[in-house]
Amino acid sequence: MTHHTTQSPQFFLTAPSACPYLEGQQERKVFTHLLGDRAPELNDLLTQGGFRRSQNIAYRPACETCRACVSVRILVDEFKPTRNMKRVLSRNSDLIGTAKAPETSTEQYSLFRAYLDRRHKSGGMSDMSVFDYSMMIEDTHVDTTVIEYRRRGPDSFITGEGDGELIAVALTDRMSDGLSMVYSFYNPEMEDRSLGTFMILDHINRARSAGLPHIYLGYWVNGSPKMSYKVRFEPQEHLGPRGWDRFVPENTR
Structure with a gap:
C-alpha cells in the first residue's frame, strides 16, 4: 500500500x-x-x-x-561531561553500541519486558505485547536505527561489535540537525552502571562524530522527579514561545 x-x-x-x-x-x-x-x-x-x-x-x-x-535538546559541540558522567563512561567502557536496522528480536523484547516490569510496572506501556513492541520499533517512515549495547568480546576489535548478552537498547532517529532519542531501555539488574546516562553520553559522542549539533531528549517536565535527569546534560536549549533558548538553571540565575 x-x-x-x-x-x-x-x-x-x-x-x-x-x-x-x-x-x-x-x-x-x-x-x-x-x-x-x-x-x-x-x-x-x-x-x-x-x-x-x-x-x-x-x-x-x-x-x-x-x-x-518543555522540549529539550543538548548542544553537542559545547557539551563537557561532569566528573560523575566521566565515571559513568569509565564504568561502561566495556560496552559497545552497534547501530542496526529497525528490526525486532526476541532478545530485545525480553529485555524490554524486564525493564518495564521493574521500572514502569504501572506505566502506560506496561501491557505492551510483542506485537506492540514490534510496531514501536519497525513502524517508521523516517531514518531510524536500533542501537544494541553489548560487552566487548574477543573479536570486537575486528568486528567493531559487542558480544554476549544484550544489555541496553536505544531507538534513535537521525535528522538533519541531530539525533532524537525516541526510546531507550536496559537491564534493570545493572542499576549501578547508570545505563540511561551512558546511552545519552554515547549519543552525544555519536552526534559529534557525525557533525550533528543536537541531541533531542524529548520533554523535561518541571515538577516531575522522573524527568529531572534531563537538565543535567548542559549546555542545552529549551523550546519556548520565542523559539529555542539557552537553559539557565535556577541555582545559577
Missing part, C-alpha cells in the same frame, strides 16, 4: 486524559501522521518545533491549563 502526504499535514487533537507526570493534571496532545516520502523532512521540522515521534505519529502536548512539558 502506498501512502501519500498532502502539502500541509492534517493535525488532530486527543481527548483529555490523566497526566502521567503531574498528579491532578489533564493532558491533551496534538498529532499528525508521518507517512510517505516526505516523512523524514516533516519529522525534522516537527521535532525542531517540539514534537516527538511514536511509530508513524508525531505529537506534542496541547494541554489547556498546563505548560510544564
